[in-house]
Amino acid sequence: MSIPHLFRCPISLDIFTDPVTLCTGQTYDRPCIERWLAAGHRTCPVTMQPLGDAAALVPNRTLRHLIERWLSSDHHIPDPSATATDIDDAEEPSLAALKRCLLQSNAGANNASTVAALKKVATLASDSDVGRACMLQLGFLPLLLQLVFHAPTPWDLSExxxxxxxxxxxxxxxxxxSPHHDCLNMLRTETTLASFVRLLERGRVRVxxxxxxxxxxxxxxxxxxxxALAAASSARVWQALLPLLQHGDERVSCAAARAVAAVCLAAGEHAVRHGAVPALFKCLSWASAGKGGVGNGSNGGSVAVSALAAVxxxxxxxxxxxxxxxxxxxxxxxxxxxFVVSSRNEGSxxxxxxxxxxxxxxxxxxxxxxxxxxxVVTQALLLLQSQCGARAKAKARSLLKxxxxM
Structure with a gap:
């Protein structure tokens, strides 16, 4: 679809998802300007005016509201899949039509039109940055979460x-x-947390x-x-999550290791209290003994790297x-x-x-x-002579000191 020029970020040229304005008056999408600033730039990308030490990012709520209104006006976007199931006899359903279909299905009953709509959403989300940004602006994320965690939640999920x-x-x-993450707080209820735990325990691999x-x-x-703190303080969450570190399917163990690392970073003391430390070292041993090791690029290596990050x-x-x-x-x-021979030292x-x-x-x-x-001294010296990154070498020197x- 034709997106108005003012609705596009001047860096990515995609529709704004979280517009913020700099002191120069220029508006950018927050992820784009944050990457620009993180790279060390201290100028406005469009005007090249200096930003000083404090580059304040002011949310542009007016522009965001205008984009949401424009997206809600039944604009059509091209269908990236020629064989996708039609919805309501429309070959190219509008985002508004897809959203209405999902709203009608939130009662929890499975039906063919909802599955077709979700397949269309999945295709757009995977094939189109613009489609993904538009759906995010239109509030698809909370609707989808309601479909997953509607009450009562079964032991497993339907298609x-x-x-x-x-x-x-x-x-x-x-x-x-991103402010769009705020909708995840709808999961902070006793019922939803219980559903989350049950699905972690009994869901299929992809779930x-x-x-x-x-x-x-x-x-x-x-x-x-x-x-995050509520989840980290729940013994039931840890009881369901930690066994997944050594799951038979490495996709699950990799995802679990990254989740544990993130939760440990946010709430390390809760992680210690609920037994994360022994579980992480068991995971390290498991990943290194025939499940991929640290450095050969397999999923087992990713598990070990994430477990080390959690430690x-x-x-x-x-x-x-x-x-x-x-x-x-x-x-x-x-x-x-x-230091591991023939590794990329990702976990070092x-x-x-x-x-x-x-x-x-x-x-x-x-x-x-x-x-x-x-x-440890020999290992650190070997690491210093390897092709590892500057941060790893700096930490190796701190360790030797x-x-x-002694």
Whole structure:
């Protein structure tokens, strides 16, 4: 469809999803301008005027409202799939028509038109950045979440609900500061949390992996901080999540490891209290012993890297440092992952950072002795000579300084 020029971000040329205005008066999509600023630029991309040290991003609510009104006016977008099932005899249903169909299906009954609408949404979300942005602006995400977590939730999901979960995951914004994440707070109810846990325990492989991805987003998004803490403080969530670290399907174990890492970063003390530390080291052992290892690029390697990232996050709290230091074999396991032959050293930075946290301070003298006995100095020196990144090398130097007196 023809998008008005003023509704497009000047950086991406896509329709705005979260318009923000700089002090120069220029408006950009928040994810785009945040990437520009994160790259070290301190000028306005359009005017090239200096922004100073504080580049304030002011939400442009008026523009966002105008875009939402324009999108709601039954505009049509091209159908990217020639064989997609027609909805209500329309070959190219408008976004408004798709939304009406989903609204009518929220009573929980499966029907062919809802499944067809969800397939159309899934196609648009995967094939079109513009379609994804438009659906996000029109409020498709909360509708899809309601389809997944409507009450009463069955032990498993139907085709309709699985498609709704797939579509919701496709629409999740990439920026953790996006205001669209706020709709995830609808999950913060006793009934929904219970449904989430049941589906983690009994759902099919794709459902479990999808729910882990959803939990990862909740833990990292700024708008869902309270929801993340509520999930992290729930023993039932941890009882359902931690066993997935060693799931038979590596798609699930990878997604679970990333979710645990994100939750540990948001609420490390809760993770320690609910047994995340021993579960993470069991996962490391499992991933390294025939399930992909750390460095060959397989899913097992991704599991190990995410588990190491979670250990680093947990070790950032006092309770986590003590738990890792007390865990039998934990320090030796971290030393083994400082440098792995033929790896891309993806997990090395996390392993080194965790060791720095655990071995710092007088109260962890035993951990330092165990690390030395495990060959930490040799491993760190090998890492410094490898092709690892600058941050990993800087942390390796910090680690070596801790053992200078020994």
């Amino acid at each position: 309709q609900e699985e498609l709704a979960l797939q579509c919701a995951l496709s629409l999740l914004p990439s920026s953790p500061t 479990k992996a999808g729910l882990c991805k959803l939990l990862e987003t909740i833990a990292t998004a700024a708008a869902t901080r309270e929801l 680093e996050a947990v070790a950032g709290t006092e309770a986590g440092r003590r738990a890792v230091a007390r865990e039998p074999g934990a320090v030796r396991a971290l030393v083994r992952h400082v 930075e996390h392993a080194v950072a965790a060791l720095v946290a655990v071995c710092r301070g007088e109260s962890t003298r035993a951990a330092r002795s165990e690390a030395v006995a495990a060959g 801790l053992f200078k007196s």
